[in-house]
Amino acid sequence: MDSITFRSDIVLSDVHIYTPNSSHLMVRLNGDGQPVFVSKFKILHTVNAYSKGDLEHLSNEKTRDDDLISSADVSEKKVDKRMEETYTDILLDDDGDLDVTRRSDGVLHSDENDQWREKVYPTIISKGEEFFSEEYEEDCTICNEIRIEHTMGTALEDVGKQVWRGAFLLADYILNNSYLFRDCTVLELGAGTGMTSIVMATVAKTIYCTDVGEDLLNMCERNIIANKHIYGTTGSEIKVRELDWLKSELCIDTKNPYCWSEEETAQLYDQTDVLLAADVFYDDDLTDAFFQTIYRILSNFRNPSTVYLSVEKRLNFTLRKMDVTCDAYDHFRFCLAELENLSDGKTKFAVEPVKLTFPQFLFYERVEQLELWKIIVEPLISNTQQ
Numbered sequence: 001m002d003s004i005t006f007r008s009d010i011v012l013s014d015v016h017i018y019t020p021n022s023s024h025l026m027v028r029l030n031g032d033g034q035p036v037f038v039s040k041f042k043i044l045h046t047v048n049a050y051s052k053g054d055l056e057h058l059s060n061e062k063t064r065d066d067d068l069i070s071s072a073d074v075s076e077k078k079v080d081k082r083m084e085e086t087y088t089d090i091l092l093d094d095d096g097d098l099d100v101t102r103r104s105d106g107v108l109h110s111d112e113n114d115q116w117r118e119k120v121y122p123t124i125i126s127k128g129e130e131f132f133s134e135e136y137e138e139d140c141t142i143c144n145e146i147r148i149e150h151t152m153g154t155a156l157e158d159v160g161k162q163v164w165r166g167a168f169l170l171a172d173y174i175l176n177n178s179y180l181f182r183d184c185t186v187l188e189l190g191a192g193t194g195m196t197s198i199v200m201a202t203v204a205k206t207i208y209c210t211d212v213g214e215d216l217l218n219m220c221e222r223n224i225i226a227n228k229h230i231y232g233t234t235g236s237e238i239k240v241r242e243l244d245w246l247k248s249e250l251c252i253d254t255k256n257p258y259c260w261s262e263e264e265t266a267q268l269y270d271q272t273d274v275l276l277a278a279d280v281f282y283d284d285d286l287t288d289a290f291f292q293t294i295y296r297i298l299s300n301f302r303n304p305s306t307v308y309l310s311v312e313k314r315l316n317f318t319l320r321k322m323d324v325t326c327d328a329y330d331h332f333r334f335c336l337a338e339l340e341n342l343s344d345g346k347t348k349f350a351v352e353p354v355k356l357t358f359p360q361f362l363f364y365e366r367v368e369q370l371e372l373w374k375i376i377v378e379p380l381i382s383n384t385q386q
């Protein structure tokens, strides 16, 4: 025997393991015969939209109780109070019984989630394409709940059909710092089910929600449409588009339903303020392709922008090193450092970690392996004069 090979073809996101069974509904089989589920994720506090004018008040009225503002702006006491209220809200079971677990730091821990871990008993309510029934849609619009269609357990090439913790971390950051994204144009890369873009649409103006593969983009688009009740009143628009990091050009082939129009391409380069990507660093070649893609896109920007990247440091024991390693994470950090050290005379990149001290507005386990990184991107003078 030359070498030992362990194969583990199917991966399952922790998000779906931890979602309580009452929140899972198996609704259909997709084109590949995979069971498709719908999970409900409640935003634990009402998102109150600020108008541009409100922003000016924000600096004077940082402690208004009913606004979502940066955790740095909210006193500890208020955060505790808010989390108590919101926990109480979510822990009512289907019969209305109260089941409260409270912590004061606003961050959910694994022991709490363990209490929630239950077996999943899927219920098939329909097969084929029809699953957003009238009853479902009505139900959707009355609550502050994001409903995401996804699969559970996929091969690596299909991981975008599941929701990952990094998507929640980014969504949480957006909810806590909504004033940063008000009226922005945003590009999300590797958006998967569209979870983060949906949350971003509660504040930003235009979101290009991108990924690759028609089946995945179809699923993403269905989620975007099904969650209009979350962002529809803000007048924001989410456009699902193909952006393949392994290709050097945006898709403009009009036969592709997710292609880019000329105006959209122009808007992307001229108006984008923010780039996002959640949990897309798990394969070194893809990580290289991702960084090349953002470098290429950002080099064409005329205005300063900010990139937010969430990453989960996944530890693996390897026989090769006879030790626990996190090669994919190390490679991510290597690429980040390379970008920061780049001096091409066109664009300046400054990298910094974001402290995860902000409270949770979505229910997931914020493990210590989760990280959020920020890249501040400045076109140099020569670039803006092009």
Ligand SMILES: C[S@@+](CC[C@H](N)C(=O)[O-])C[C@H]1O[C@@H](n2cnc3c(N)ncnc32)[C@H](O)[C@@H]1O
Pocket (backbone or CB within 6 Å): 159, 160, 161, 162, 163, 164, 165, 166, 167, 168, 189, 190, 191, 192, 193, 195, 210, 211, 212, 216, 243, 244, 245, 246, 277, 278, 279, 280, 286, 289
């Ligand atoms: C682990 S999933 C994360 C999905 C989503 N951001 C989340 O956190 O739930 C990684 C994502 O990267 C996307 N991806 C992988 N290769 C890609 C490529 N070449 N171009 C664009 N997206 C890609 C996958 O389709 C998938 O949606």
